[in-house]
Amino acid sequence: MTVLSLTASGCVVVHGEREVLPAASPTEAAEALKDFTAAYNSADRTYDRAQDADYVTGALGAIDAARLDAGRRISPSGNSSYVPLEFTDTRITIPKKAGWPRWFVVNADANKGDKARWLLVFTRSNAAEPWAVSYLTLLDPDDVPEFRTDKDGLAEPVTADSAELAVAPKDLSADYANYLQDGGGTVFAPGAHTSGWVEQRKKSAIKPGLVTQYIDEPLTKDDFAPVGLRTADGGALVFFATHHYEKQTAAQGTSIPAPSDSVLALTTGEIKQSLTLEFMSNQVVLDPGRGAANQSVEFLNRIQGLTAAQGE
Numbered sequence: 001m002t003v004l005s006l007t008a009s010g011c012v013v014v015h016g017e018r019e020v021l022p023a024a025s026p027t028e029a030a031e032a033l034k035d036f037t038a039a040y041n042s043a044d045r046t047y048d049r050a051q052d053a054d055y056v057t058g059a060l061g062a063i064d065a066a067r068l069d070a071g072r073r074i075s076p077s078g079n080s081s082y083v084p085l086e087f088t089d090t091r092i093t094i095p096k097k098a099g100w101p102r103w104f105v106v107n108a109d110a111n112k113g114d115k116a117r118w119l120l121v122f123t124r125s126n127a128a129e130p131w132a133v134s135y136l137t138l139l140d141p142d143d144v145p146e147f148r149t150d151k152d153g154l155a156e157p158v159t160a161d162s163a164e165l166a167v168a169p170k171d172l173s174a175d176y177a178n179y180l181q182d183g184g185g186t187v188f189a190p191g192a193h194t195s196g197w198v199e200q201r202k203k204s205a206i207k208p209g210l211v212t213q214y215i216d217e218p219l220t221k222d223d224f225a226p227v228g229l230r231t232a233d234g235g236a237l238v239f240f241a242t243h244h245y246e247k248q249t250a251a252q253g254t255s256i257p258a259p260s261d262s263v264l265a266l267t268t269g270e271i272k273q274s275l276t277l278e279f280m281s282n283q284v285v286l287d288p289g290r291g292a293a294n295q296s297v298e299f300l301n302r303i304q305g306l307t308a309a310q311g312e
Helices: 027-046 059-073 170-181 194-206 260-263
Strands: 002-006 012-014 020-022 089-092 094-098 102-110 118-126 132-139 210-219 227-228 235-248 274-288 298-311
Touching: 002 210, 027 059, 027 102, 027 118, 027 260, 059 132, 059 260, 059 274, 059 298, 094 118, 102 210, 132 235, 132 298, 170 194, 170 210, 170 235, 194 210
Parallel strands: none
Antiparallel strands: 002 012, 020 094, 089 102, 102 118, 118 132, 210 235, 227 235, 235 274, 274 298
8 A cells, every 4th residue: 555645736745654565575585584594604603793793683683692702702713513504494474564664574494493483583674774683583383373464465563552462562571571570460371481480580599608689671672672463363473572680699608600601701890799690582472362361471482692791
C-alpha cells in the first residue's frame, strides 16, 4: 500500500516513511544471511571482532564482541578449534511495515547446536547500513510457532505498544528485570528462565564465605528494542534483551573462587575481595493474545553472555 498526498499544485508526493512495504526482498534477505555467515566465520576463526562488527548489533553484538575479545586474549593466534558455521534448510520470514528500522527473521538448521533451529533477527535503521543480526536464539523445531501471513506470504509485525497482546512488547524487558528482583507476579509462566532461575539465585546468594548479589536492568532502546511477529494463534513471538550483574563478595580470610580463563580475559582491576560480572541476555517468548485463556508469557529460550568483569 502506497500512501500519497496531493499538493495544491496537483503534484503527487510519496511519503516513503509511511509506505507499507516488505522489510526486504527474499533475495536481499538471503544475501544478508550469506554476508553475516561469512563475516561471523572470519571473526570466529581469527578472534578479530572487526571482521563481523558491521554484521552484529544489539544484544548479539555485545555478546559476540566480548566472546571474541576474550578469545583473542587467551589465544592471540586465533581459534584452534574453529569450525565454520553453515546453515541449511533456511526459512525466511519477512514482515511488511512502514518506516525504519526494518527487520526480518531467519529460521535455519546449522551444523552447530545439536538439532536446534537457529533463529536470527536481521535489522537495519536505514538503506545505507548493512543488515546486522541483533538477536540470536536456538529453539527445538517443535517450539518454532506458525506465523500469521497474508496472501503474499508476508508476516505481520507487532508494535512495541501493542494492546492486542497479554503484555506490550515494550514492557517485557522491565517486567522481566522486576520479576527476577522480587520473584513474584504472574506475567511469566513458570520455567527454567523464570521461577527456576529465581530459585537458583536464592540457593547461590549465600554460601560459606561468599555472598552473591544480583542486579537486573531492562534494555529497550535502539537495536536493543523488542521485535515480534504475530503468530497464527493470535499471539506473538517476541525477542527482547536485558542487562544483568552478579557481584560476588568473599568474607574476610576467604577468597573469590578461581574464575575461568574466559572470565579473567574480560576482567579489569585486581580480584581481592569481590568480583562483579556483567552479562547481556537475549530471550524469545510467546506473548499470548488478549483473548487467550492463559495470559502468562512463556519463555522459549534465553542466551546470555559475559560482557565484562570488575575485580576489587
